[in-house]
Amino acid sequence: GAVVSQHPSWVICKSGTSVKIECRSLDFQATTMFWYRQFPKQSLMLMATSNEGSKATYEQGVEKDKFLINHASLTLSTLTVTSAHPEDSSFYICSARDRGYSETQYFGPGTRLLVL
């Protein structure tokens, strides 16, 4: 149980284009999902907290207009990187908090984004 998927697993795009990443909780309902960014050989940095049916809460320093987050249902959250630039290249990981067991976050396999 507690499986989280992400799609795509990796994506290459041209500078200036937008990329959407999906995060799904497959066997549980997630009222809250989180988006992290991880640079090579570094730890995870929380970008934003996504609550179903409401606006996302962004961490300090994260551009909300660049990283659009939508949490339209209890099993799906999306992260859209708008007008991507090479510095947005990174590993993006989502996690979901089981509504029934709110203290634990379950992580997706990550999406590697390369902006050329």
Add this chain to the structure above:
Amino acid sequence: AQSVTQPDIHITVSEGASLELRCNYSYGATPYLFWYVQSPGQGLQLLLKYFSGDTLVQGIKGFEAEFKRSQSSFNLRKPSVHWSDAAEYFCAVGAGGGNKLTFGTGTQLKVEL
């Protein structure tokens, strides 16, 4: 604000040897503590967690961790390491209700055959 320190960036152990990965946290209240493992290019898998109760918690893959409030530590242990345990290990502390996780910088484990 909470913080997590993992003092060892890299650790190398021989297969079959015991393992201890260190984690120290800073948090004003009773913490929620987690250990996750990450294989290259993969997401994070939950190894174990501590919320309350017995300070020695058992996890998956033969791992255990002990919460020591007096030392603000939550060290991860395994009595006999397998080659497949080679990975990056992250300790994390959660704010009340698990709303946010703060991660340590990770410890890269290498297992020598």
